[in-house]
Amino acid sequence: MYTISEALRGIFKNKLMSTVSMGVMSLSLFIFGVFIVITINLLILINFAQKHVQLEVFLKDIPQEKVQSVYEARTDTLYNLISAIDEVDSVTYITKEQALERFKLDFPEFTELLGPDFNPLPASFIVYPSPGFRTSIYLQNISHKIQDTLDVSLGRVEEISYGKAWIDTLDRWVKTIIMADLITGLIIAIASIFVIANTIKLNVFARREQIAIMKLVGASDSLVSKPFLLEGSIHGIFSGIAASSALYFSLKMLGRWATNIAFPTLPMFMILIFIGFSLGIFGSWLSLRKYLVDPWIDEDNQKGDRTK
Amino acid sequence: MIEFNQVTKTYRKDWKALDDLTFTIDQGSYTFIVGPSGSGKSTVLKLIYGAISPNKGYVQVSGFRIPGIPKNQLHLLRRKVGVIFQDFRLMEDRTIYENIAFVLLVTGTPRKTIKDKISTVLASLRLTHKIHQYPYQLSGGEQQKVSIARALVREPFVLVADEPTGNVDPEGSAEIFQILKDINSSGTTVIMATHELDYVKNTPFRVISLTQGKIVSDTKEKRCIQ
Ligand SMILES: Nc1ncnc2c1ncn2[C@@H]1O[C@H](COP(=O)(O)OP(=O)(O)O)[C@@H](O)[C@H]1O
Ligand SMILES: [Mg+2]
Numbered sequence: 150m151y152t153i154s155e156a157l158r159g160i161f162k163n164k165l166m167s168t169v170s171m172g173v174m175s176l177s178l179f180i181f182g183v184f185i186v187i188t189i190n191l192l193i194l195i196n197f198a199q200k201h202v203q204l205e206v207f208l209k210d211i212p213q214e215k216v217q218s219v220y221e222a223r224t225d226t227l228y229n230l231i232s233a234i235d236e237v238d239s240v241t242y243i244t245k246e247q248a249l250e251r252f253k254l255d256f257p258e259f260t261e262l263l264g265p266d267f268n269p270l271p272a273s274f275i276v277y278p279s280p281g282f283r284t285s286i287y288l289q290n291i292s293h294k295i296q297d298t299l300d301v302s303l304g305r306v307e308e309i310s311y312g313k314a315w316i317d318t319l320d321r322w323v324k325t326i327i328m329a330d331l332i333t334g335l336i337i338a339i340a341s342i343f344v345i346a347n348t349i350k351l352n353v354f355a356r357r358e359q360i361a362i363m364k365l366v367g368a369s370d371s372l373v374s375k376p377f378l379l380e381g382s383i384h385g386i387f388s389g390i391a392a393s394s395a396l397y398f399s400l401k402m403l404g405r406w407a408t409n410i411a412f413p414t415l416p417m418f419m420i421l422i423f424i425g426f427s428l429g430i431f432g433s434w435l436s437l438r439k440y441l442v443d444p445w446i447d448e449d450n451q452k453g454d455r456t457k
Numbered sequence: 458m459i460e461f462n463q464v465t466k467t468y469r470k471d472w473k474a475l476d477d478l479t480f481t482i483d484q485g486s487y488t489f490i491v492g493p494s495g496s497g498k499s500t501v502l503k504l505i506y507g508a509i510s511p512n513k514g515y516v517q518v519s520g521f522r523i524p525g526i527p528k529n530q531l532h533l534l535r536r537k538v539g540v541i542f543q544d545f546r547l548m549e550d551r552t553i554y555e556n557i558a559f560v561l562l563v564t565g566t567p568r569k570t571i572k573d574k575i576s577t578v579l580a581s582l583r584l585t586h587k588i589h590q591y592p593y594q595l596s597g598g599e600q601q602k603v604s605i606a607r608a609l610v611r612e613p614f615v616l617v618a619d620e621p622t623g624n625v626d627p628e629g630s631a632e633i634f635q636i637l638k639d640i641n642s643s644g645t646t647v648i649m650a651t652h653e654l655d656y657v658k659n660t661p662f663r664v665i666s667l668t669q670g671k672i673v674s675d676t677k678e679k680r681c682i683q
Contacts (some may be wrong), residue, residue, distance in 0.1 A: 151562055287571065356567070359527040359544075359545075359548055359550075362546050362548055363563070364532070364535070365506070365508075366536075366542060367532045367535040367536035367560065367564070368563040369563075370529070372563055428669070
């Protein structure tokens with residue numbers, strides 16, 4: 150009760166300081182929010198590009214009608230074995246017929262050459278590696294592991310292929326981009342924390358005399374701190390709301406251009422509010438520690454000596 | 458009772474603000490601490506309300522001993538010691554009522570009791586009509602009375618006054634001094650630091666004189682010796 154009324158008094162009696170604090174916090178959180186949105190979209194884009202990192206396992210044709218079921222059983226075994234490989238995310242089976250359909254779509258000019266009676270295309274497995282294993286080294290590993298199953302799958306595999314060069318180029322790009330993104334994020338985070346901490350410090354500094362008086366008349370440290378911490382966290386929460394709303398409406402205003410930008414609204418609101426809250430409460434705590442120690446001693450002396 | 462036992466305080470190296478001070482102050486007494494500026498008067502008072510801790514020796518105030526009192530109990534000592542300053546130290550953004558109410562709120566006093574106590578103490582100091590004004594709307598003398606009210610409302614067993622009339626006009630000063638004497642006659646120990654020797658001429662009260670952190674005279678000791 151006391152804590153709440155003191156915190157509200159702090160916010161409303163010091164309108165200028167409150168406004169400055171919240172303004173600075175909101176702006177920092179907004180910039181950080183922009184960064185998060187960019188990062189999210191970058192990751193989505195990277196994931197999209199990496200979906201194309203895959204490995205194709207072409208299967209031998211089945212020689213005769215009567216051994217069909219035996220061969221199909223071996224194909225199933227092979228499917229299970231590939232799926233069980235650690236680095237593999239998922240496997241898709243492409244039948245001869247599906248391969249033909251795809252071919253016709255890709256090369257319509259050759260359609261007439263081929264037909265249900267003449268289908269030279271093999272059935273295949275398309276193997277998608279898990280995220281984090283989408284480089285040619287891992288593809289090579291997977292490929293080796295598939296070849297090691299040959300004795301069980303009894304030579305169903307005709308050939309394994311993957312595009313080595315572009316996969317590694319993509320991987321280098323992804324690494325560079327993620328690194329740049331992390332560094333930018335770190336810089337923004339450090340700058341924001343620094344600016345916010347200083348604003349809060351200013352806020353507490355402006356009221357150091359009040360803190361001194363409170364302590365003088367017998368308020369315990371925790372009693373003095375609680376309203377400040379509550380005030381700091383309220384500032385933080387409101388700044389978080391302001392920043393995420395601003396972000397939300399900026400994207401709305403970008404309108405048509407922004408339709409492809411992913412913006413997880415609720416998580417964004419929650420993240421920015423949470424960061425604001427934590428920074429507000431932590432920053433207040435840090436600044437308070439200094440003025441709680443024994444704030445009036447030195448001042449008292451300077452004052453006392455000057456007036457005499 | 459307040460006891461200083463071989464207390465030495467050094468703020469900076471090689472300079473003793475207080476040098477091996479030993480004395481006791483009786484419960485219910487009125488004591489002046491006098492001396493030129495920089496002689497250590499404020500330092501003595503700060504030790505009493507626990508703003509600082511001695512480098513050597515100890516200070517015993519009621520049940521509290523400094524050093525030795527845990528940090529998280531210091532505020533308990535301060536609730537027992539009323540302090541008033543030359544510069545009043547009221548919270549400028551709060552009314553007189555709120556300033557006084559604050560010291561009761563921090564001890565969790567119920568609102569009803571707070572109201573009663575404040576009206577009693579303000580009435581006794583003839584300040585009731587200023588209750589909803591802010592400190593800057595009051596004269597120096599009135600502000601000092603508010604700070605006395607703030608100290609009194611919690612019934613301290615000792616009232617410590619550091620140059621209480623330093624920023625008050627002569628008329629107000631006389632009133633403040635009278636109030637302090639009244640407080641003392643109702644049983645509260647009062648310790649008043651001042652460099653204005655007018656107060657201590659022909660005073661019946663004890664006078665401890667400090668120079669450069671040492672006691673140069675103490676009227677009580679003399680009486681004992683005689
Ligand atoms: N916080 C401090 N830091 C350094 N020196 C101090 C401090 N407080 C007091 N002093 C020094 O200690 C001496 C006594 O100061 P003080 O007790 O304030 O004297 P008085 O109140 O009698 O004028 C002075 O020399 C003063 O400069
Ligand atoms: Mg002094």
